[in-house]
Amino acid sequence: MGQIIKGKPVADKLTENVIKEVEMLKNEGMYPKLKIIRVGENAEDLAYEKGALNRMNKCGIDCQVIQLPKEINQEDFLCQIKKANDDPDCHGILVFRPLPHQIDEEVVKHFINPKKDIDCFSQLNVAKVVDGDCTGFPPATPSAVMEILKYYQVDVAGKHAVVIGRSMVVGKPVSMLLLNENATVTICHSKTKGLKEICKQGDILIAAVGRAKMVDINYLKEGAVVIDVGINVDDQGNLCGDVDFDSCLSKVSMITPVPQGVGAVTTSVLAKHVVKACKKLSTNGH
Numbered sequence: 001m002g003q004i005i006k007g008k009p010v011a012d013k014l015t016e017n018v019i020k021e022v023e024m025l026k027n028e029g030m031y032p033k034l035k036i037i038r039v040g041e042n043a044e045d046l047a048y049e050k051g052a053l054n055r056m057n058k059c060g061i062d063c064q065v066i067q068l069p070k071e072i073n074q075e076d077f078l079c080q081i082k083k084a085n086d087d088p089d090c091h092g093i094l095v096f097r098p099l100p101h102q103i104d105e106e107v108v109k110h111f112i113n114p115k116k117d118i119d120c121f122s123q124l125n126v127a128k129v130v131d132g133d134c135t136g137f138p139p140a141t142p143s144a145v146m147e148i149l150k151y152y153q154v155d156v157a158g159k160h161a162v163v164i165g166r167s168m169v170v171g172k173p174v175s176m177l178l179l180n181e182n183a184t185v186t187i188c189h190s191k192t193k194g195l196k197e198i199c200k201q202g203d204i205l206i207a208a209v210g211r212a213k214m215v216d217i218n219y220l221k222e223g224a225v226v227i228d229v230g231i232n233v234d235d236q237g238n239l240c241g242d243v244d245f246d247s248c249l250s251k252v253s254m255i256t257p258v259p260q261g262v263g264a265v266t267t268s269v270l271a272k273h274v275v276k277a278c279k280k281l282s283t284n285g286h
């Protein structure tokens with residue numbers, strides 16, 4: 001029977017460290033602040049925003065939500081980004097994506113200040129992830145995966161990590177982060193042939209597919225560490241991951257549950273990134 005590795009202890013540890021760092025910054029006269037820029041009132045964005053506000057509050061990080069109408073045009077949207085870019089009291093910017101169709105994300109990703117871009121929207125931060133340059137900000141969810149592996153002392157160096165999914169939100173960046181930690185990484189996607197056989201070779205299996213319970217026991221190597229990033233709803237209307245948790249538990253060495261797994265860690269990563277941005281901006285300027 002595998003060990004169920006939950007996100008909460010990881011989030012708690014990260015939060016504890018962030019609280020200490022925020023106190024130290026405040027003692028030096030620096031007050032970390034996050035601006036969340038939200039367009040419209042998408043339910044998922046609102047839920048994530050609530051979680052982020054709670055976490056920032058716990059950490060002592062000031063947080064302001066800029067709520068914009070869903071029909072906002074590109075010029076006005078960029079004007080809000082510029083304000084946040086130029087605001088000396090703002091250290092982190094979080095923009096919910098996808099943005100509505102009238103706003104060109106290609107433009108925004110070159111416009112947002114990379115030094116404040118705590119969730120890897122800008123091209124520069126994407127490049128830094130690929131480059132293995134840890135001065136940037138990898139996206140929150142892949143970073144949460146890495147924090148979980150670190151907390152539960154899974155040494156990834158030399159291990160074969162199989163990632164299912166190649167999105168820019170999860171699959172590709174998590175693959176790069178694993179590679180940067182010296183894992184041997186295989187990236188799978190919807191056109192991959194022999195998916196099960198490839199997954200069966202994984203000492204570590206990361207599922208970021210978006211298909212309820214797709215990964216069953218037949219995808220697993222005995223003793224694999226399984227990180228389930230998926231957030232789906234099953235036939236009974238319950239929240240579930242990409243991994244069929246119940247069937248896989250007996251074969252894995254460790255597995256994250258859904259809910260209470262990766263999703264529980266992302267806002268703590270954001271808080272950690274705000275502190276990192278605040279420190280760097282205070283030293284190197286905006």
Ligand code: NAP
Nearest residue numbers: 141165166167169170189190208209210229230231262263
């Ligand atoms: P996405 O953009 O839809 O990407 C899904 C990836 O899975 C794609 O690369 C796709 O391949 C691949 N795929 C789809 N069907 C497949 C199949 N049958 N076999 C193999 N690969 C397949 O989704 P995403 O944004 O990366 O998110 C993935 C999951 O993570 C979703 O459930 C999402 O809700 C969840 N998520 C969770 C968090 C969190 O905080 N826990 C954060 C973000 C996302 P192609 O590229 O070939 O299409």
